Amino acid sequence: MAFTLMGLKICNHCSYLLHCIILFNVVLIFWIGRYLLSGGRNTFTSGSEFILQEQQLNMQQQRILSDINIQDSLNEHEPPISVDKAPVVQLKSLLIDINRFKDPSAASVMQLRKIAESAELNPNLGDPANMINTIATESISKTDENIVIGDEKGFGNRLRSLLNCYDRPYKPEILQRGDFWVLQNYVRADHGELKCHESITYTTHADYTFLDSLIPLLERWKAPVSIALYAPGNDFQPTLDSIRYLRDCLPESNLVRMYATFHIYFNTKHIPEIVPMHQDILKVGHNCKKRATFGAMVDRLYRIQKQLFYPINVGRNIARDAALTHFILASDMEMYPSMVLVNKFLKMIARNETYLQRTAPRVFPLPIFKVETNSAVPRNKTELQEMLRTSKAIPFQESGGASCHRMPKSKEWMVANETEELNVFYIGKRINYFVNWEPVHIGTHADPHYDERISWEGKCDKVTQAYALCALDYEFHILDNAFLVHKPGTKIYESEYNRGWLMRKTNKIIRTIIYPELKVLYGTRPGCAIHT
Structure with a gap:
């Protein structure tokens, strides 16, 4: 009888121990499953951290959106901005990838700022939320493995394939354009012939009194510039002298020689007395002791004395049509671009992100x-x-x-x-x-x-x-x-x-x-x- 009671007690203890082992295994399996589902975190606080991050991001988004209210004088006639249309729905997709950054809060602020900046797209462009996702999210996360830094040939081939452009001839020509004679590519830059995808051409117009702006423009642009100069009558010779001065007499003349191509045009009724052939222009050097005064000579302009209107759009079109590259920036001589624009723009085109694949011109x-x-x-x-x-x-x-x-x-x-x-x-x-x-x-x-x-x-x-x-x-x-x-x-x-x-x-x-x-x-x- 004693042995029987002892056996029952042992069995009870074994049953209890077995239940404990089973319970422990269940807890262990549950913990391992949660560990795997949570992306490998090694603490049980990750869930609360995620919620705190989301709360912090909401606060940061509000601060960013409030920053948009810059002083009213910047655009006093523009309609008020609707902040409540900001795409808050994009927060979750951003939070999923937060671990990719060393500083989660800073990265989130950067991405949220992009979203805030992209808000309120024109309704004619389709669903604004979709376009916001395209510009704000894909521009950060999408990369193109075909673009290799330093692989200039591969980069150029990709650009040319995307642009489907063709190369243009780079030769001097005498053309007639309405009531104007045009000396196209009259003084050519040393860069020679260019492939259509290789750069962007800054196309502009002026008379010789504005040429003091060329050096500052080239220092910032450092890419091809196509310049149409209006030089009727007696303005022709000072125009040639100014070109020679810029090419020969300044510390920055190498920029002018490398990048600047000059075209000259004038009215058919105001032809200069002498027009040298293009191959003879640079045979005569400029006397660099005689400084060009540019803007100080405005009152002496032939066109002012003859009361000729400045044909601004003729010059714009001449410079544009003579550009060798697919992309052109048609602007005025006195407009200076931000630095490194050409390189960054072409890299953006090569990335070919979704918003650049839209079919509209x-x-x-x-x-x-x-x-x-x-x-x-x-x-x-x-x-x-x-x-x-x-x-x-x-x-x-x-x-x-x-x-x-x-x-x-x-x-x-x-x-x-x-x-x-x-x-x-x-x-x-x-x-x-x-x-x-x-x-x-x-x-x-x-x-x-x-x-x-x-x-x-x-x-x-x-x-x-x-x-x-x-x-x-x-x-x-x-x-x-x-x-x-x-x-x-x-x-x-x-x-x-x-x-x-x-x-x-x-x-x-x-x-x-x-x-x-x-x-x-x-x-x-x-x-x-x-x-x-």
């Missing part, structure tokens, strides 16, 4: 700013933001012509932090509130030309091209870290004070003649118009 506008007369021109967006903060720089629209320089999302652009890569900040349209926008942009040879009947004195010289872009349903891909700055200080000529009557005449011509023509040639589209 596009251009890439650059915001424009002005700085104080004695201020240095900012090299990058970070320096520009500091100058804006201290009122040493202002958006160009605040210096006059507000409606034609008003850019979508300009407030958000100015407060968005600079990033290492160049990306598209916002995709907009030239409609509704921005119907008068005349952006300066990076485009291609396929874009509409400028109307050559409009002169500089009559103003509104870019409005016809802007309408054509709108009617053709172009998208305006505003770049996040690229911009233009007008040369410090402004030249004011006596002729500027007498432009009122010509502006009224030009507006009437645009309204009654050119605008009806454009509607026939390019069609109409809701929201597209010309207001003069």
